[in-house]
Each structure stands twice: as C-alpha cells, then as structure tokens.
Amino acid sequence: MKRFYPPVSFKLPQSTSSSLIVTPVEENLNQLVEQPQSSKKQRQRIDLDSLKTDPKERLPIRDFHPNERDEIRREYLRRGPCQPRYHKFPQRDFSGLKCRFNPKWFKGYHNWLEYSVIEDAAYCLYCYLFQDEGIHQGGGDVFSSLGFKSWHKKNRLDMHGSSSIHNQAKRKCEDLLKQKQSIQTSFDRQSTQTKLEYKIRLKASIEVVRLLLNQGLAFRGHREDESSLNKGNFLEILSWYAESCDKIRDLVLKKAPKNDQLTSLKIQKDIIIACKIETVKAIMNDLNGDFFALLVDESCDVSRKEQLAIVMQYVNRCGSVVEYFIGIVHICNTTALCLKKAIIDYLAQYSLSLSYVRGQCYDGASNMQGDLRGLKTLIQQESKSAYSIHCFAHQLQLTLVAVSKKCLEVGELVLLVSNVLNIVGGSFKRMDDLRESQAEKV
Numbered sequence: 001m002k003r004f005y006p007p008v009s010f011k012l013p014q015s016t017s018s019s020l021i022v023t024p025v026e027e028n029l030n031q032l033v034e035q036p037q038s039s040k041k042q043r044q045r046i047d048l049d050s051l052k053t054d055p056k057e058r059l060p061i062r063d064f065h066p067n068e069r070d071e072i073r074r075e076y077l078r079r080g081p082c083q084p085r086y087h088k089f090p091q092r093d094f095s096g097l098k099c100r101f102n103p104k105w106f107k108g109y110h111n112w113l114e115y116s117v118i119e120d121a122a123y124c125l126y127c128y129l130f131q132d133e134g135i136h137q138g139g140g141d142v143f144s145s146l147g148f149k150s151w152h153k154k155n156r157l158d159m160h161g162s163s164s165i166h167n168q169a170k171r172k173c174e175d176l177l178k179q180k181q182s183i184q185t186s187f188d189r190q191s192t193q194t195k196l197e198y199k200i201r202l203k204a205s206i207e208v209v210r211l212l213l214n215q216g217l218a219f220r221g222h223r224e225d226e227s228s229l230n231k232g233n234f235l236e237i238l239s240w241y242a243e244s245c246d247k248i249r250d251l252v253l254k255k256a257p258k259n260d261q262l263t264s265l266k267i268q269k270d271i272i273i274a275c276k277i278e279t280v281k282a283i284m285n286d287l288n289g290d291f292f293a294l295l296v297d298e299s300c301d302v303s304r305k306e307q308l309a310i311v312m313q314y315v316n317r318c319g320s321v322v323e324y325f326i327g328i329v330h331i332c333n334t335t336a337l338c339l340k341k342a343i344i345d346y347l348a349q350y351s352l353s354l355s356y357v358r359g360q361c362y363d364g365a366s367n368m369q370g371d372l373r374g375l376k377t378l379i380q381q382e383s384k385s386a387y388s389i390h391c392f393a394h395q396l397q398l399t400l401v402a403v404s405k406k407c408l409e410v411g412e413l414v415l416l417v418s419n420v421l422n423i424v425g426g427s428f429k430r431m432d433d434l435r436e437s438q439a440e441k442v
Helices: 024-034 066-079 125-129 137-146 155-161 164-177 183-189 192-215 233-244 265-287 336-348 375-382 392-406 408-425 428-441
Strands: 091-094 097-100 113-116 121-124 292-299 307-315 321-330 357-362 387-390
Touching (some): 066 125, 113 125, 125 137, 125 164, 192 233, 192 265, 265 321, 307 336, 321 336, 336 375, 357 375, 387 392, 392 408, 408 428
Parallel strands (some): 357 387
Antiparallel strands (some): 091 097, 307 321
C-alpha cells in the first residue's frame, strides 16, 4: 500500500503565525486552491442542427457524450416526434392481409409516436431518449431501436403506452423540461467557491482514509453521536486535522452543510473502494501483462462468509520477485470448478487470463491439490506451465504432526510444551513466578 500511496505526514501542521512548515497534505490543498479553472481543454459543443430527424438515422443516445445527452434530449423534445402525416405509407403483407401505417394514430399518440420513412416502422420518442438496460420490457427495445412494423396489431401501441418502462421514460422527459429539476442546471447554479469548498472537504476525507489504510486501522467507533467521547478513528483524526489545519477548519464536520459533510459510512466505503481500485490498477501496470503466479487460500473474518484470498507473485521491471494481495472474492461453493470460475472472473476484470499463470501455491486440501479434479489440475489444463507447489508453511505443519506421531520423544516434547503453555498461560501469578525464576537463572 505504501508503494502506491505515499504515507501522510504525522507532523502537526503549525499555524502560519508560528511556523512556515507546510505538510504534504497542505501542499495538496494549496495546489487544489490554485488550480486554474480554465486549465481543462474545452470540449467542442455538438451542432444541434445536425441531429437527424428520421428515427432510423439517429444515433443511439448512449453514443453521445454524457455531458451532451440532456441538451440533445431537450432539442428532440423541442422538435417533437417525427410524424410525416402526408406521407404515402406503403402496404405490408401479413399472411394475405394487406395493412399499412395509419396516420390517424398520430392523433391518438401525438406526444410520443414517431414514423420512419426510411424503415417504414414506428418508434417511441420517450423510450429512444431514455433507453436503459430494462428497456426490453413492455416492447421498449422495439419502439426505441428496432422499430414496430406489425400494423395489423394496433393494440400493441396501447400496450406500450401503458407499460411501466414507457411511463418512466415519459416522467424523465417531463422532469428534464423543468429547468429547476435539471441536474446540469443545479450544478451550474453552484458558485465557484462552493465547488472549491466541496473539493477541499473531499480531499481531507481522502487523506484521512489513506492514513487509516496505510496503518491498517479500523475506521468506525462503537458510538459516533455527539455525546460519544471516542467517535472512531476516522472522525477523530478528521477532527484533529481540522483543528490543526487552517484551510479546512471552517469547511468540515459541523462547519460543513449537513447534507455535504462527506463523512458517512457510504462515503467512507466509496473512498476505500476507489483506493483499492487505484492500488490494483498500479499493480497491473507494474505487471504489464507479463507472467505471474497465483497464491490462493481461504480467508475467514467476522463477516462469516466463505471468501477466497488471491495473491499475485511476479518479477517486476527491476528484476525483483514481488508479491501483492489483489483481492478477496466471496464464493458460495468450495468445489474446484467454482473456485476456478471465481478466479477467472476476477482476473478478467484486469484483462488477465489463466494462460499467463506460471505457478500455483495452495494448501493440501483435495479440492486444491487433487490430481483428477483439483483446482491445480483444472488450471494446468488451461496453462501447462502453471506448476503447482504445496504451501511450505502447511508442509511444515504436516511434517511436525507426522514426526510427532512416528517419534515418541518428539510427541512427548510437543505435549510437554503444550501443557506448560496451558498451565503457565492460564494464570498471571504463575507467569510472574516463571519470569522471576528465569531472571534468577540468567
């Protein structure tokens, strides 16, 4: 962790009147304050007049930049649905029944029904503007991208108009036209000073999280209300930091807006996850798509979940063998197939595959080291060069147990040591007597 996140200085920041020493955290805040607002390259605005009118020719709304989508949606809503009422609609043959699009339908569904002259198909303007992953419900995919052509089934238009997906898209369009509810409008309404204060608060929370992660300390306390004398490491360190640093003293905790303090449990978890993502990303950049070895074992904690700890070992660019923990995966089954799938899915997140594995290290369980259906064998089927090594620590434990069973003297020694530890360790008085006895001998 320290390699990827430089440790935060533990020196108390002095006030400007008493000292000119500036901590690394304050330097970061100074850079944040002095960062020019116009340093970012301005993105070229889209030409709204170039937007296609025919539904078939339009680009999917997802293909536009996220910052441009609301502006494009407003433009299409301003234009209204494409309804060529005086077009000569061609006929289609439906099992001997000749049918065509009826322009009178525009009157019944004037707010959303569109017609593509190029495709001879009907579309929904609302569903096109707010497509999402659940759009296939209620025929949304047909009316948003594929096009409706079953002219002999006019009742499908009624079904779509009453579907929940269509109504959700309709409400989103109505909210978008209300400027006070627009996210972009609300963001633009914020002053430059408000945005800067938010960034400083976020930076302070991130620095405290990094400190706790580097030291491996717990974040939360038993009680975090105002009457608590110890609110947990996160809040206590942030409070100390605010008292020591003039730049954030009036911007965090009680001085911050109640809905923008950035100290909630959810915010802490989000920052932790962001640190984890950046750390693993740095490890993957150091690996640079090279070969690696896997060390996998079960990990149990207070969550009482079956978890798989994954460690990666490889040779870095300096020629040194390094070993990094890259994640914990929750698994529902400990069979070799399930373990293999969990490892493959996790490595796939970082564009890695089992074909780059050149070593494996597990304990001696049958689901890990089995020659027929063990995890070792399954991975070697994917990569023949993935040689397996039995964990040395586990081998030492098994060796000690085997020797104690075979050799009577060793077994008696292990039993004697165990009894001494149980007897002496069970009483502080006996522990003091043992220390005094050993001190006299020395």
